[in-house]
Amino acid sequence: MRRREFLTMPAKSLGGLLLYTLAGEPVRVQAQDGTVRVPLRFFTADEARVVAAACERIFPSDENGPGATETGVVIYIDRQLAGPYGRDRYRYTKGPFVESVPEHGYQGQANPREIYREGIRLLGDFADLPAAQQDERLQAIEQTVFFQMLRAHTIEGMFSDPMHGGNAGLIGWQLIGFPGPVMSYRDEIDRYHGLPWRPKPKSLEQVTRRRVKGWEEEVD
Amino acid sequence: MRRLKPVDVVIVGGGWTGLLMAKEITSRTALSVVVLERGPARKTEDYATTMDELDYAIRLRLMQNIAEETVTHRHSSADRAGPIRQHGSFLPGTGVGGAGEHWNGISYRFLPDVFTLATHWREKYGRAPLPEELAVEDWGVTYEELEPCYWRAEQMMGVSGKAGNLRGRLIEGGNVFEGPRSQEYPTPPLKSSYLSTLFRKAALDLGYHPYPAPAANLSESYTNPDGISRPGCAYCGYCERFGCMIGAKAQPTNTLLPVLARKKNFTLRTGCWARRVTHRDGRAEGVVYVGPAGEEVLQPAQTVVLASWTLNNTRLLLLSGIGEPYDAASGKGTLGKNLTHQVGAGAQVFLDKPLNAFMGSGSLGVAFADLDGDRALDRSSGVLRGGHFQTGSTGNRPIATFGATPPGEAESNWGAAWKKAALAWRDKVAGVGFSGEHLSYRQNYMDLDPTYTDKHGDRLLRLTLDWTEHERRQAAYGGGILAELAKALGPKAINLSPPLGRYTVTRYQGTHIQGGVIMGGSPERSVVNPYLQHWRTPNLWVVGASAFPQNGSGNPTLTVLALTYRAADAFVDRYSKRPGALL
Ligand SMILES: Cc1cc2nc3c(=O)[nH]c(=O)nc-3n(C[C@H](O)[C@H](O)[C@H](O)COP(=O)(O)OP(=O)(O)OC[C@H]3O[C@@H](n4cnc5c(N)ncnc54)[C@H](O)[C@@H]3O)c2cc1C
Ligand code: SF4
Numbered sequence: 088m089r090r091r092e093f094l095t096m097p098a099k100s101l102g103g104l105l106l107y108t109l110a111g112e113p114v115r116v117q118a119q120d121g122t123v124r125v126p127l128r129f130f131t132a133d134e135a136r137v138v139a140a141a142c143e144r145i146f147p148s149d150e151n152g153p154g155a156t157e158t159g160v161v162i163y164i165d166r167q168l169a170g171p172y173g174r175d176r177y178r179y180t181k182g183p184f185v186e187s188v189p190e191h192g193y194q195g196q197a198n199p200r201e202i203y204r205e206g207i208r209l210l211g212d213f214a215d216l217p218a219a220q221q222d223e224r225l226q227a228i229e230q231t232v233f234f235q236m237l238r239a240h241t242i243e244g245m246f247s248d249p250m251h252g253g254n255a256g257l258i259g260w261q262l263i264g265f266p267g268p269v270m271s272y273r274d275e276i277d278r279y280h281g282l283p284w285r286p287k288p289k290s291l292e293q294v295t296r297r298r299v300k301g302w303e304e305e306v307d
Numbered sequence: 308m309r310r311l312k313p314v315d316v317v318i319v320g321g322g323w324t325g326l327l328m329a330k331e332i333t334s335r336t337a338l339s340v341v342v343l344e345r346g347p348a349r350k351t352e353d354y355a356t357t358m359d360e361l362d363y364a365i366r367l368r369l370m371q372n373i374a375e376e377t378v379t380h381r382h383s384s385a386d387r388a389g390p391i392r393q394h395g396s397f398l399p400g401t402g403v404g405g406a407g408e409h410w411n412g413i414s415y416r417f418l419p420d421v422f423t424l425a426t427h428w429r430e431k432y433g434r435a436p437l438p439e440e441l442a443v444e445d446w447g448v449t450y451e452e453l454e455p456c457y458w459r460a461e462q463m464m465g466v467s468g469k470a471g472n473l474r475g476r477l478i479e480g481g482n483v484f485e486g487p488r489s490q491e492y493p494t495p496p497l498k499s500s501y502l503s504t505l506f507r508k509a510a511l512d513l514g515y516h517p518y519p520a521p522a523a524n525l526s527e528s529y530t531n532p533d534g535i536s537r538p539g540c541a542y543c544g545y546c547e548r549f550g551c552m553i554g555a556k557a558q559p560t561n562t563l564l565p566v567l568a569r570k571k572n573f574t575l576r577t578g579c580w581a582r583r584v585t586h587r588d589g590r591a592e593g594v595v596y597v598g599p600a601g602e603e604v605l606q607p608a609q610t611v612v613l614a615s616w617t618l619n620n621t622r623l624l625l626l627s628g629i630g631e632p633y634d635a636a637s638g639k640g641t642l643g644k645n646l647t648h649q650v651g652a653g654a655q656v657f658l659d660k661p662l663n664a665f666m667g668s669g670s671l672g673v674a675f676a677d678l679d680g681d682r683a684l685d686r687s688s689g690v691l692r693g694g695h696f697q698t699g700s701t702g703n704r705p706i707a708t709f710g711a712t713p714p715g716e717a718e719s720n721w722g723a724a725w726k727k728a729a730l731a732w733r734d735k736v737a738g739v740g741f742s743g744e745h746l747s748y749r750q751n752y753m754d755l756d757p758t759y760t761d762k763h764g765d766r767l768l769r770l771t772l773d774w775t776e777h778e779r780r781q782a783a784y785g786g787g788i789l790a791e792l793a794k795a796l797g798p799k800a801i802n803l804s805p806p807l808g809r810y811t812v813t814r815y816q817g818t819h820i821q822g823g824v825i826m827g828g829s830p831e832r833s834v835v836n837p838y839l840q841h842w843r844t845p846n847l848w849v850v851g852a853s854a855f856p857q858n859g860s861g862n863p864t865l866t867v868l869a870l871t872y873r874a875a876d877a878f879v880d881r882y883s884k885r886p887g888a889l890l
Contacts, residue, residue, distance in 0.1 A: 145721040151730055172366060179377040179392045181759060187389035190811040191380065194389060222722065229719075238721050246705035247361035263733045265665055265705045268358030271541035272666035273498075280501040281660040283734070295356050302362045 093124040094135045094161065125162055128169035129200065133214075135161050137207050138237070140214040144221050145241045152262045160244030163253030164203075167240065170303030173200045193232055206233030248291045251301045260288035268294050308595070308603040314339045314574075317594050317608035319581040319623065321346075322405020323864060324850040324871050325614030326563040327463075330533075331875035333570040336883050340573050341606060343596055345580040346371070346402030349560050354550035360704040364548040367394055369409045371401040376761035378618055380812050382773040383750060384635050390759050390767065396648070396811065397818040398548075399616060403577060404559040406616070406818055407864070411547040411669035411701060412523035412556050414466045415861025416457050418680045419450035419486040421744070424857060428691075431681070437691070438777070442645055442747040444856035447828040447837035450486045453869050456876075458490055460868035461521075464557035465529035465537065467670075468492040468521035482518045484676040497526045497540060497671050500700035502662050502737050506673045509795035510696075515675040520697060521865075522670030523557040533566050544702020546669030556669060579604075581619075582765060584611050584627040584847065591629075591847040597763060609886070610878075613824075613849045620853040621753050621823030622768040629844055630834055633752050635771070641834045643753040645822035646770060647858040648810075650694065650743035650778045652785040655802040656793045657713050661734045667702035678788065679860050680744075689780045694743030694860035696788060703734075711736045713800030735799075739792055741785030745821075747857040748775060753823045773810045782807040819863050821855035826870075836890045838877035839870060845888040850874055 127135055139161040148154035155161070167173060175198035184196045197205070209228070213221060228234045244253030246260065248267070254260060260267055267288040275284055291299050316332060318325045321344030329340050362368045379388035400406030420427040425445045428437060460466075470491045471481025496519035499507075503519075510517040524546065527539040540555040554561040567573045578599030585592045585605065593607035613620045624630055624642055633644035674697035677683060681692050710720060710729045717725040756769035786803055793801045827833025830842035839854055841847040850871050852863045859866065877889055 146726060147723050149723055149726070151723075151727050154726070175374070177366065177372055177374055177393075179373050179390050181390070183758065185387070185389065188382070188386075188809075190382075190809055190813065191389040191391070192393060192395060192813040194392060225721075226719075241721075242709060243361055243365065243706050246709060247365075248359050250359070251361055260705070263705060263709060263730065268543070268545060269665075270543060272543065273539075273541050275663070276500055276542040276666045277498040279663055280504060283661040284663045284666075291356065291359055294358070297356055299356045299359070301359070302366055302368055 092127040092130065092132045092135075094127055094130075094132060094139070095122050095124050096156075097122055127165050129173065130161075130165050130168070134207050135165065136214045137210050138164060138203070140221065141210065141225060141237055142241045142244070144218065144225055145238055146245055153258050155241050155245065157255065158245050158253050158259045159255040160241050160253050163244030163247065163251050164240050166252045166301075166303050168200050168203060171305060172303060174198055195232065199236060202233050202236060206231070206237070250291065250299055251303065257288045257290060267291070270294065308605050310605045311607065313593070313607040313609070314341050315608065316340045316610045316612060317606050318342045318612040318614055319594060320344065320405065320613070320615035320619070321403045321559070321575060321577070322400060322614065322616065323407040323559050323868060325612070326404070326559045326567065327868060327871045328612055328614060328850060328875055328878075329573060330563045330566050331872070331879060333567065333573045335879045337572060338883060341608070342573075342575045343579040343581050343594060343606070344403055344575065344577050346577065348577045349403045349408055349550065351550070351552065351554050351561055354552040357549055357552070358543070358545040360706050364704055365706055367398060367548065369400065369402070369548070369550065370394060371399040376767070378768045378770055379756040379759050380770045380772065382771075382809055384771055388756055388769050391812045395813045396816045397820055398815070399618065399818070403564065403575065407559045408550045409548050410818075410864065411862070413670040413862045414461070414464065414521045414523045414865040415695075416485060417450070417859035417861060417866050418484075420680055421859045422446045422448060422450050422453070432686070435686070440748045440750060440775070442749050444645070444747070444825065444827050444832060446856055447826055447833070448870070448873065453873065454486070454489055456869035456872040457865065458488070459872050460865055462493050463531050463533070463562055463868070464523040465493045465525050465531055466521050466523055466865075467494040467497055467526035469496050469519055471516075471518055480518060482674070482676050483516050484679060484682070492521065494526050494529050497522050497524065497668060498542070500662075500667060500671055502664065502698055502700050503671065503673045505737070505796055506698040506739065509792055510673070510675050512795050513791060515677045517673045517675045520670055520672040520674045520699070522668065524668045524670050525555050531562065535562055535565055537561060540668045542666050542668050542671070544665050544667045544704065546667070546702055580763070581615065581623060582626065582763060584613070584623060584629060586627065586629055586844060589844055591844055610846045610848065613847070614851060616851055617820045617823055617853040618768055620849050620851055622755070624824060624834075624849070625755050625768070626765055629841070629847065632754055635750055635752055638749060641825070641832065643823050645747035645825050645856050646751045646753050646772055647745040647747050647821045647855065648772065649817045649819045649858060650745050650781050650807070651816060652741040652782040652789060652807070653804045654739050654786070654789045654793045655711055656737045656739060656796050656798045657732055657800040657802075658735045658737055658796065659799055662737060664700065664703035664708075664734055667700035669701050671701065672697050672699035688784065689777075690784050691777065692744040692746065692781070692860075694741055694781070694785060696739065696741050696785070696792065698737065698739045708736070709733060711802070714802055716800075737796065739789055741782070741789055742860050743778075743781045743785055744860045745858040746777065747822060774807050779807045817862070819852070819858065821852040821858050821863060824849045824853035825856045826854040827856060838889055839874040840877070840882070840889055846886060848874060848878065
């Protein structure tokens with residue numbers, strides 16, 4: 088058993104406080120003395136701090152609106168890596184592993200968990216650096232598989248359904264005016280031509296009134 | 308190995324083609340039919356809680372698990388192939404309904420001359436030589452012969468659209484360049500999105516003939532000739548890569564399965580992975596498969612039908628040692644040849660008004676076919692076949708679409724400056740596309756990989772495929788028209804897709820993979836006859852886009868279904884009465 092690790096963050100920085108445990112049970116994380124402690128499934132607390140800091144540079148919280156921190160992107164990534172995706176259950180991983188042409192994409196043996204562990208190690212004291220130096224460090228690794236994954240996962244964590252751990256309080260969807268899953272646009276599709284239609288976003292659970300489990304919850 | 312009681316017909320694959328063959332045979336004969344599908348059972352109710360972009364559109368929860376079986380790829384016979392380790396340029400389906408569960412539903416007919424392209428070119432160019440490497444063939448069936456089957460496929464699915472050529476009479480607003488149709492579409496076109504409206508106007512301004520893209524996503528409630536009723540589309544925008552939760556999109560599970568469920572002579576077995584067709588002296592004897600508990604089973608049958616999509620149709624024949632594998636060096640052999648995909652180009656157009664592009668439907672769009680085929684082309688262009696142009700309002704979901712910025716506006720694709728620009732342009736980015744015919748070449752083919760294997764230890768299929776100068780010219784030609792079209796949309800900025808380089812497996816280009824088990828008029832040049840019956844093993848039928856000698860410019864499935872109806876007719880009306888070679 089791994090030691091229980093927690094991500095500790097200021098309560099007001101996280102948009103929504105409804106989180107799920109590994110067993111898929113909803114828990115309300117209590118804000119005591121202004122901080123929340125989120126149980127981690129894969130990262131250590133130190134690793135989570137590095138990843139959270141890097142995601143914040145990729146999708147910063149600034150005068151143009153909230154970013155990776157408020158939406159809980161690092162929690163999203165933690166869960167993806169803890170689940171079957173993190174262990175490459177859906178990638179062809181038989182050898183031999185041979186460097187191939189760029190048109191064949193990533194051909195390596197390392198799975199997403201291993202790619203993150205190594206990437207985080209190379210980022211070192213990243214979480215304690217000033218923003219400008221953090222950006223330099225990320226620029227230096229822009230072409231790596233790790234960074235490309237991190238960028239893709241940041242966007243996923245911003246804009247996926249909150250059941251996956253990110254997009255807390257539907258902040259990501261509010262930011263871009265995405266309504267979430269809507270059963271029907273029959274009455275809207277040929278009206279609102281050139282005019283924005285921006286209903287308040289709803290999650291899949293709110294729309295279907297059913298608790299839906301993400302694929303990452305599947306035990307294998 | 309467990310040996311089961313023999314059945315009349317065993318079908319490998321429970322997707323569009325497998326279930327359509329099963330429906331026709333069990334409805335019109337008393338023959339016992341068993342379908343073997345390696346994926347899980349699926350039904351409309353499963354889709355009630357699947358409107359989740361991450362799991363279904365990004366992680367591809369409905370697709371084949373590529374960890375268990377993939378294909379390898381190389382650009383030429385001289386290269387070493389590498390496995391496609393994660394899904395990319397195409398997305399094979401799994402489970403009952405196959406890729407037909409999570410398709411878009413776009414349902415074009417092919418141009419008449421696609422079916423007789425070799426002859427057409429001889430007539431058009433006489434003896435003037437075409438590139439030596441071309442492997443283009445006639446299909447052995449004409450558009451006129453196929454037309455009634457196209458119509459049956461359209462009726463079965465209830466395709467929504469507008470005819471442009473009714474028995475030779477041209478109709479404004481439909482595709483006036485299509486082959487003559489015997490009937491108007493079963494249902495009227497879908498509603499028009501804002502983008503559709505803009506595109507139609509731009510195309511008209513340029514002198515083209517736009518028409519609503521034909522959609523297997525119903526515009527209104529409809530009952531098909533089998534008595535199956537489905538409701539009209541809700542434009543929910545969770546369409547391709549998802550199953551339809553209300554059954555508005557035609558899928559095998561909401562059109563064919565309800566009919567089959569009532570048939571006593573039909574059995575569906577899921578979790579059954581076919582590995583070999585057993586055969587002796589030019590006769591197929593049955594199918595060996597691995598069942599849900601991992602047990603090896605032999606299902607003997609009078610007739611075997613392969614309906615496992617292009618890649619597995621080809622692979623199962625290669626693994627079973629049926630037919631002569633194609634040898635690219637000598638040009639000998641027919642099995643595996645004429646591999647094609649789809650030629651494409653695209654442009655992002657940055658507009659000044661919001662599109663509400665999250666609303667949409669898998670086939671909602673507008674197209675024009677003025678430059679399809681070669682009617683408008685001359686030899687000097689260096690382009691032998693064109694294609695069609697279209698826009699789609701398929702439902703923009705945020706993970707896949709957020710982040711587009713006009714060229715030069717943000718230096719990087721992350722960070723504060725990118726975020727600001729991406730937020731400013733969100734929901735104002737329209738996509739327009741070109742889809743061209745991919746011709747067949749001697750050097751593009753499939754065989755078995757010498758190195759990599761699937762989870763059962765069977766050799767993977769190896770694709771040898773690259774674009775030639777011709778496809779690069781085609782894409783550049785399409786790109787030029789797209790640039791004009793984009794300008795006519797009154798854009799703030801335009802982003803054209805880069806020129807076509809080498810074939811890449813990492814970018815999605817459509818689940819339109821054709822060839823390998825091609826149809827044709829002679830056993831020397833094709834594997835199956837024009838009824839999709841194997842030339843040398845007449846109790847073996849191979850249905851699907853594996854039969855295409857080359858590709859049309861439109862999406863393949865309607866043509867696949869039309870060919871399957873034609874095969875089923877030949878099977879029921881002739882073969883089931885007198886089994887044996889039809890030709
Ligand atoms: C995202 C997406 C969008 C698409 N959009 C369009 C569109 O708009 N228009 C269009 O025309 N086409 C579209 N297509 C393509 C369309 O889905 C296919 O052309 C069509 O489903 C092919 O039908 P099929 O029966 O040949 O194969 P499938 O539907 O793929 O069915 C084959 C079945 O065989 C099974 N199988 C394979 N091997 C074995 C084995 N060894 N043993 C047992 N079972 C096996 C598979 O699990 C699968 O269920 C799209 C596809 C995708 C993925
Ligand atoms: S867009 Fe229409 S056809 Fe597609 S899934 Fe939604 S309701 Fe069904």
